[in-house]
Amino acid sequence: MAFNENRHDGVEPPLSPDTLAVHPWASARGRPRAHRTLNAPLFLSTQWEGSDLPQLAELFARDPDRGFYTRFGHPTTRLAEERIAALEDAEDALLFSSGMGAISTSLLAVLRAGDHVVAHQAIFAQTIQFLEHLSATAGVRVDFVDARDPQRVKDAVRANTRLLYLETPSNPAIDVLDIATLAGIAHTVDALVFVDSTFAGPLIQRPLSLGADLVIHSASKSLAGHADVLAGAVAGSAQTAARIRRMRVLTGASLDPHACWLLLRGLQTLPLRVRAQSQTAGSLAQLLEASPAVSHIRYPFLPSHPGHAVARRQMALGGGMLSFALHGGVESTRRFVGALRWIPLASSLGSVYTTLEVPEELDFAAEEIGERTASFALPPGLVRLSVGVEAAEDIEGDIRRGLDAVLSAT
Numbered sequence: 001m002a003f004n005e006n007r008h009d010g011v012e013p014p015l016s017p018d019t020l021a022v023h024p025w026a027s028a029r030g031r032p033r034a035h036r037t038l039n040a041p042l043f044l045s046t047q048w049e050g051s052d053l054p055q056l057a058e059l060f061a062r063d064p065d066r067g068f069y070t071r072f073g074h075p076t077t078r079l080a081e082e083r084i085a086a087l088e089d090a091e092d093a094l095l096f097s098s099g100m101g102a103i104s105t106s107l108l109a110v111l112r113a114g115d116h117v118v119a120h121q122a123i124f125a126q127t128i129q130f131l132e133h134l135s136a137t138a139g140v141r142v143d144f145v146d147a148r149d150p151q152r153v154k155d156a157v158r159a160n161t162r163l164l165y166l167e168t169p170s171n172p173a174i175d176v177l178d179i180a181t182l183a184g185i186a187h188t189v190d191a192l193v194f195v196d197s198t199f200a201g202p203l204i205q206r207p208l209s210l211g212a213d214l215v216i217h218s219a220s221k222s223l224a225g226h227a228d229v230l231a232g233a234v235a236g237s238a239q240t241a242a243r244i245r246r247m248r249v250l251t252g253a254s255l256d257p258h259a260c261w262l263l264l265r266g267l268q269t270l271p272l273r274v275r276a277q278s279q280t281a282g283s284l285a286q287l288l289e290a291s292p293a294v295s296h297i298r299y300p301f302l303p304s305h306p307g308h309a310v311a312r313r314q315m316a317l318g319g320g321m322l323s324f325a326l327h328g329g330v331e332s333t334r335r336f337v338g339a340l341r342w343i344p345l346a347s348s349l350g351s352v353y354t355t356l357e358v359p360e361e362l363d364f365a366a367e368e369i370g371e372r373t374a375s376f377a378l379p380p381g382l383v384r385l386s387v388g389v390e391a392a393e394d395i396e397g398d399i400r401r402g403l404d405a406v407l408s409a410t
């Protein structure tokens, strides 16, 4: 049967995420299918013509996704948003020009002067910076706490707490946070719960089903998956999405339609990629843990991870991200990196390429995190490894090369 708008009739069983990820029309919600292209159409026009003035006004006010002016909405963008909403099982989803575009626009949409925010202490450095900027300029009070311990969050929330901001697994420490328990605490004071799920993605973790109000992605990472698109996404209730959509018109952080089209293509292989990445990352984590060169290793599905039980509960797979440190700190890390034959050093993550980064060695990161590192001290020389889809034996071979170089120097 061809995919068409009749498939959401509540009688047929829902399609699997593996299928929703592939077909452009499978997630299009109840709209007539206007085109017979198998691939999603890409409209390279920023403006649409109205048949008359009332119709143009109608598009502006009610349905800019059908085509009005691209900052407000766009049909190709909408197809990508609907696919992400389907994968997150959300009422609605929105795309942005970057992950930070999604985060900053969503925070601006829901926060007001006088509001209180509780955030996990070890989240993406520029998210911390943006929250600190709001605290310095917009009258928003932000408390960063160690949300691995739900009691700390319980102690921090107050009557005027409007938002609990989480990121799990976190970048770069791979902290695992208990979304269901923390959402329960935040909801006692009617605070919204935002979860940056970039390191997991919708095939692995569904924060909305665990009580979160908004799931956020840097879609530049595994959603797009090929290191060629900068994009951000959020998914949640229609009501929350509507507030954020209005703010997106003002921040102008809309995603270029061509990037939306690349994102749609990247999403088609998301299930295949995350399964391969999780499998390789799981065996690499074991290899690293067994090495006498390694002093610290965090991978959600390793039994030694402090959040292992939570990870097994809320994640379907371990994901492709892990971080580790070596005996001998930064010197050993430099030796390790110097011995690699082909794994590139690169700042981003979640793509088909295996890449690694040493956050401490990036001056901008050290400056951004600044004093905050003291409160959640990362092990010196921490390596963040993003596992790609290359042959597992080649990745393991290069990692062993690095470990051998560290061991032979000690």
Ligand SMILES: Cc1ncc(COP(=O)(O)O)c(C=O)c1O
Pocket (backbone or CB within 6 Å): 098, 099, 100, 101, 124, 167, 171, 196, 198, 199, 217, 218, 219, 220, 221, 230, 231, 232, 348
């Ligand atoms: C967890 C997390 N959230 C947000 C971002 C920001 O995304 P972008 O670079 O697409 O703006 C990143 C980027 O590394 C990230 O790792």
